[in-house]
Amino acid sequence: MIGITALYFVAGLVFAAFAVASARDPDNPRRWGNAAFWALVAVSFLLGDRLGDFGNGILVLLLVGLAGCRCLGLGRPRTTSAEEREAFARKLGSKLFLPALVIPVTAFAGTLLFSYTPLGAAGLIDPRWVTLVLLVTGVALALAGTMIWLKPPLSAPVDEGRRLMDSIGWAALLPQMLAALGAVFTAAGVGGAVGAMSLAILPESNVFLAVVIFALGMALFTVIMGNAFAAFPVMASAIGVPILIKAHGGDPAVVGAIGMLAGFCGTLLTPMAANFNMVPAALLELKDEYGVIRRQIGTALPLLACNILILYIAGFLL
Amino acid sequence: MLDGHIDYWPLAGILVVVCGFALRFNPLLVVAAAAILTGLLGGMDLVAVISLLGKGFNDNRFITVVYVVLPVIGLLERFGLQQRARGLIEAMRGATVGRLLVGYLAFRQGIAALGLVSVAGHPQTVRPLLAPMAEAAARKENPEIDEADLEEVKAMAAATDNVGVFFGEDIFIAIGSILLIQGVLRGEGIEIAPIHLSLWAIPTAICAFAIHALRIRLFGRRLRRKAARAAAAGSIGGSIGA
Numbered sequence: 001m002i003g004i005t006a007l008y009f010v011a012g013l014v015f016a017a018f019a020v021a022s023a024r025d026p027d028n029p030r031r032w033g034n035a036a037f038w039a040l041v042a043v044s045f046l047l048g049d050r051l052g053d054f055g056n057g058i059l060v061l062l063l064v065g066l067a068g069c070r071c072l073g074l075g076r077p078r079t080t081s082a083e084e085r086e087a088f089a090r091k092l093g094s095k096l097f098l099p100a101l102v103i104p105v106t107a108f109a110g111t112l113l114f115s116y117t118p119l120g121a122a123g124l125i126d127p128r129w130v131t132l133v134l135l136v137t138g139v140a141l142a143l144a145g146t147m148i149w150l151k152p153p154l155s156a157p158v159d160e161g162r163r164l165m166d167s168i169g170w171a172a173l174l175p176q177m178l179a180a181l182g183a184v185f186t187a188a189g190v191g192g193a194v195g196a197m198s199l200a201i202l203p204e205s206n207v208f209l210a211v212v213i214f215a216l217g218m219a220l221f222t223v224i225m226g227n228a229f230a231a232f233p234v235m236a237s238a239i240g241v242p243i244l245i246k247a248h249g250g251d252p253a254v255v256g257a258i259g260m261l262a263g264f265c266g267t268l269l270t271p272m273a274a275n276f277n278m279v280p281a282a283l284l285e286l287k288d289e290y291g292v293i294r295r296q297i298g299t300a301l302p303l304l305a306c307n308i309l310i311l312y313i314a315g316f317l318l
Numbered sequence: 319m320l321d322g323h324i325d326y327w328p329l330a331g332i333l334v335v336v337c338g339f340a341l342r343f344n345p346l347l348v349v350a351a352a353a354i355l356t357g358l359l360g361g362m363d364l365v366a367v368i369s370l371l372g373k374g375f376n377d378n379r380f381i382t383v384v385y386v387v388l389p390v391i392g393l394l395e396r397f398g399l400q401q402r403a404r405g406l407i408e409a410m411r412g413a414t415v416g417r418l419l420v421g422y423l424a425f426r427q428g429i430a431a432l433g434l435v436s437v438a439g440h441p442q443t444v445r446p447l448l449a450p451m452a453e454a455a456a457r458k459e460n461p462e463i464d465e466a467d468l469e470e471v472k473a474m475a476a477a478t479d480n481v482g483v484f485f486g487e488d489i490f491i492a493i494g495s496i497l498l499i500q501g502v503l504r505g506e507g508i509e510i511a512p513i514h515l516s517l518w519a520i521p522t523a524i525c526a527f528a529i530h531a532l533r534i535r536l537f538g539r540r541l542r543r544k545a546a547r548a549a550a551a552g553s554i555g556g557s558i559g560a
Contacts, residue, residue: 014388051372135387184356188331268480
């Protein structure tokens with residue numbers, strides 16, 4: 001059965017290739033930093049399950065050390081010029097979209113096939129990872145097709161991929177690090193401490209205020225942790241369940257669903273949610289690294305207000 | 319202390335995150351420092367904290383798998399994918415930033431509601447397709463558009479992808495966040511069916527679409543007004559010259 005282990009193997013090979021190409025890049029003054037960083041990521045993907053928890057912890061500290069000492073530079077692999085790209089675009093036309101569309105179409109059609117035909121029961125793909133497995137399959141198909149069609153040098157995919165990967169840099173690992181921080185927070189009892197503090201400031205009988213504090217707490221904690229998934233267990237056990245659901249009789253489905261969505265409003269506001277807010281700023285070469293967040297404030301704040309109203313009306317008045 | 323059994327010290331980790339970030343230390347460094355400090359204050363020894371951090375990192379590798387798309391996207395860019403995406407919009411009559419982004423928002427929310435979250439995204443669709451298309455549409459509406467406005471157009475494209483996926487995905491019953499809500503509530507002794515959670519995601523999804531689509535339209539209108547003003551100034555200048 002194809003599952004997450006196979007995906008980790010593929011990802012490990014891709015990062016290993018980035019590492020080797022980085023080490024051989026004479027134009028990057030910090031090439032050894034880049035090579036070591038991507039090599040450690042490759043090791044994590046390929047051997048993570050054999051390193052043991054402490055071994056993985058050391059690997060994390062090495063990655064953090066490389067990022068913290070500003071040891072990462074920008075690789076400058078040889079690529080085509082803007083003029084050459086214009087010429088290619090004119091010559092190849094809209095056929096260029098085909099490989100790019102193969103990836104989402106494979107994921108989409110594959111997921112549908114898997115969910116609604118006997119194929120799903122055949123046990124080919126681990127049901128927990130269907131879309132991700134199909135996405136990577138789509139990548140392989142698109143890559144093979146493009147290589148056969150346009151016949152670039154064999155090193156081209158690694159070099160072009162490394163160009164984009166270096167522009168993202170350490171930010172690529174921040175979400176995974178925050179998930180690890182969440183695990184430490186839970187084990188150290190941060191949830192209990194936040195709950196006790198919220199109880200201390202909460203007025204006893206005012207449902208609306210409790211709703212406001214729950215929703216704002218979700219958004220605020222998400223801003224700090226970069227992820228609503230880390231905020232939800234803390235805020236649910238602090239306010240959501242004991243006060244909103246048990247003391248005031250709120251509808252659990254509404255409290256759960258809208259609480260999470262209030263957290264998502266926080267995700268729109270925080271640089272900690274690097275994959276959503278900082279990575280695109282790097283990928284789009286924005287001069288303002290907070291440019292994406294700035295465009296999201298105007299949606300996030302009114303939407304947070306909507307969530308508070310929906311939670312109050314649907315959870316307590318309906 | 320009134321409630322002596324509650325230990326507030328682990329909260330220092332949150333403070334480390336906030337201060338470290340405000341002081342512009344590398345965020346990976348800040349997060350690792352916060353984790354180690356929190357663990358130590360929570361009564362763990364150093365080896366235990368490092369092991370816990372390592373386990374958390376290893377268990378969440380699936381988050382980082384998505385970057386395997388970069389070689390294909392980079393390869394297609396080598397052959398002019400962005401330029402072609404721009405060309406397509408330039409040739410399309412009636413293509414505006416507003417129509418393009420509102421259309422994408424609906425598409426992104428729709429497919430996310432079907433559970434297809436990783437089908438689109440910043441590396442997969444925004445960088446190679448949506449951002450160049452939005453840029454081309456903005457240039458069509460205002461050929462004299464300046465750098466700052468183009469930056470805002472690109473940032474708006476990325477923002478639209480985020481809003482679409484965040485407020486679409488929870489309508490799908492088997493998405494991670496729905497399962498997490500169900501799991502947390504079950505831990506508190508409350509059983510709910512995922513379908514109820516996903517139904518209650520719909521009102522917020524509608525609000526998100528309404529608010530963000532409105533902002534896109536206003537943003538587009540602002541770009542067009544600037545263009546009109548620039549054109550008016552240009553024609554006055556022209557007539558004086560003649």
